[in-house]
Amino acid sequence: MREYTLTAELIMAYGEHLKNQEHCAGTVEKYLRDTRAFVRWLGDGRMTEESAAAWKEHLQNLNYAPTTINSMLAALNGLFRFLGWDDCRVRFLKVQRRLFRESNKELSREEYSLLLATARSMGRERLELLMETICATGIRVSEVRFITVEAIQLGRAEVALKGKIRTILIPNKLARKLMKYARKQKIVSGEIFLTRNGKGVSRRQIWAEMKALCKKAGVAPTKVFPHNLRHLFATVFYKVSRDLIKLADILGHSSVETTRIYLLTSGQEHQQQMERLGLVL
Template sequence: MEGPVLTRELLITYRLHLRTEEHAPGTIEKYLRDLRALSLWLEERRLTKELAAEWKAHLLSAGYMPVTINSMLAALNGLCRFLGLDWRIRYLKIQHRMFRDQSRELNRPEYDRLVEAARGSGKERLALLMEAICATGVRVSEVKYLSVEAAQRGRAEISLKGKIRVILLAGKLCRKLLKYAKKQKITSGAIFRTRSGKYLSRRQIWGEMKQLCKTAGVSPEKVYPHNLRHLFARTFYHACKDIARLADVLGHSSIETTRIYLLTTGDEQLRQLDRLGLIS
């Protein structure tokens, strides 16, 4: 079954569809960026399964990482579902990673230095925001649910893609959130806002965190909001050893996704192998 030409108008319509499906803003931008790349490659040709398969081969030959190619194919397959096309492009098979890249992992001392750097620079909102993400494991798109009412109740109700989950907020975090809200004269709704009252965007949070790198002495490769969520996941799991419970807290529909968050580093695996004592 032949598809349409990927015009600007079609992609705008698809963007609206993704919004109605309640996809996160970052996900929508990623999908549209990948589809624009596909549109340029197609050069006004109609989308067909054969051309889609050629695009996949093109990405491989161009040296894209397999995980990147699969994420781009996810954008393509999502569009195919939207268009009612009866075909999909198969993802590349990738062996599960056995350990994570330590050079990109944010550890606890580095996190502490980032928070202190923010406070030392007079960036009270940023310091508290990083603590709030790291103490709850919320996604950047879910920060808006950390409201005055949530801090008063000690729990936040997060709605994403038609699913609602409740996360508990530690007492100390609630007190800090309410103290900050009172200081900013925020009496209800989201606590983390811009001066004009809008929600903080993913890009703004990312940019403000990157500005702390030099002062905190932390590699920029490790400093982005989602790494705070990963640090929460590892710390939570080490405390309770319950991956199913952690998956619920993080809002994962699959424990396999949660498992990725808990990969050990290569150095940790080497130490574990040495402790086996199987070499005389």
Template sequence: MGYERTEEMLTAYEGYLREEEHKQTTIEKYMRDIRFFTSWLGGRPVEKAVVLEWKEYLQTKGLAPATINAKLSALNGLFQFAGMKECSVKFLRIQRQMFREPSRELTQDEYKRLLGRARREGKERLALLIETICATGIRVSEVAYITVEAARKGRAEIDLKGKIRVILIPEKLCKKLIKYAEMERITCGEIFLTQNGKGLSRQQIWREMKELCKKTGVEPSKVFPHNLRHLFATLFYRVCKDIVQLADVLGHSSINTTRIYLMTTGTEHARHLEMLKLVM
């Protein structure tokens, strides 16, 4: 397949993903993974044997199985779209993890240290953003739905990929958000904005959080937006003990996804075993 034909197909596939209302970040990742594959291909014809070779190549790079499967998913989607389903390959089988790595487990104490440091440095936007993600359980891609109007109502309506869910905002947080908006002279729309009045990108949020963790003694591997969502899920479940309700709050269509958020570290599991007092 020639270069021009390949580019034509990729452009068409990207348009198809937009029509299917995939998130922009998802589309960008799919296209990045596919272009990586076409670059590796080096002009060879696309055949299943070559795609299997690509799969093996990814494994030699030491990538996590989930990362490899994500890249294969992007490629399989293209094959399905292009009428080349015979080139699709199976995903790597991944055994469900029982425990979460301690190096990625953000504790409530560490969360408070991050907040305290941000406020001592006068980084109120960052502190309030961290607090908002953790207190509501929203995804970083949903920060744009935290608006002045939502803060006044005490709830935000999130509309992504054709699914709408309502997020309740704690009263105390609403007051903080409104006060911050007034201080920044934001009268309507998104609350978390750059100096140019644009919404914060996930890259900027990620970067600011990483810079903050260096000054708090919290391991960088624990400090990223999605981990705040994990902490919310853990603490919410401890209070309500209802995984179905938690799944609704997080916007999960499958409880199996929610279970991942409730994985504990091996250390905590060992403590639970000790509490059974079954070894005499």
């Protein structure tokens, strides 16, 4: 049985590889965190083709959720693929497709409106516009930097990530609000959402500001994070258009199956649908 040794240098090289593949900073950070957790579990970094399978069993014994385990295994499999250690790759757990999203994680339109109103009352114009921009266009938080003065003037942003380029349309009403904000901030070109130092607002900062806002708004923290705004966009867009293929293109998904996950109804809505069947007499 062949033995391998994982070193800090190899993991660093993997991190650079992920960046070169244009994965977002959050994904790179998570993959490296999961990989280092595996190395700590190994102890000395030495492993065989059976080590990853043993790691999977270890995570199951710790009662990690199956989806969490699979996400951690994805990080490892990516590493092994990068290193050419294909015999070390491990199978994912089989997870039944979910039928609905948990209600405590579902952001409603009413709660979204409450968040915007709270940000407005606090004088947090940048945060209000950030949330509106993500929710009205469906962009990822890592793609906020593509919202520039030039993009607003054109009414569309060209987003280039993960080797793909897609066009994001900016609604007219949003474009007017963003241009008004840019003029007020004396931003004549480039990114709209900047810190006081003139740098682009980071994903971590957006996350932290939204978490602080939810307390003021009285909205559950489990519902308030940037990606949930993207989910809300997907849900509303599909209800209006009923066009899954177009939605997948807008969101930048390579697979329609990924888009389907965004359209899961809440547990409460699913329950109501079951009740309307009228099969209990």
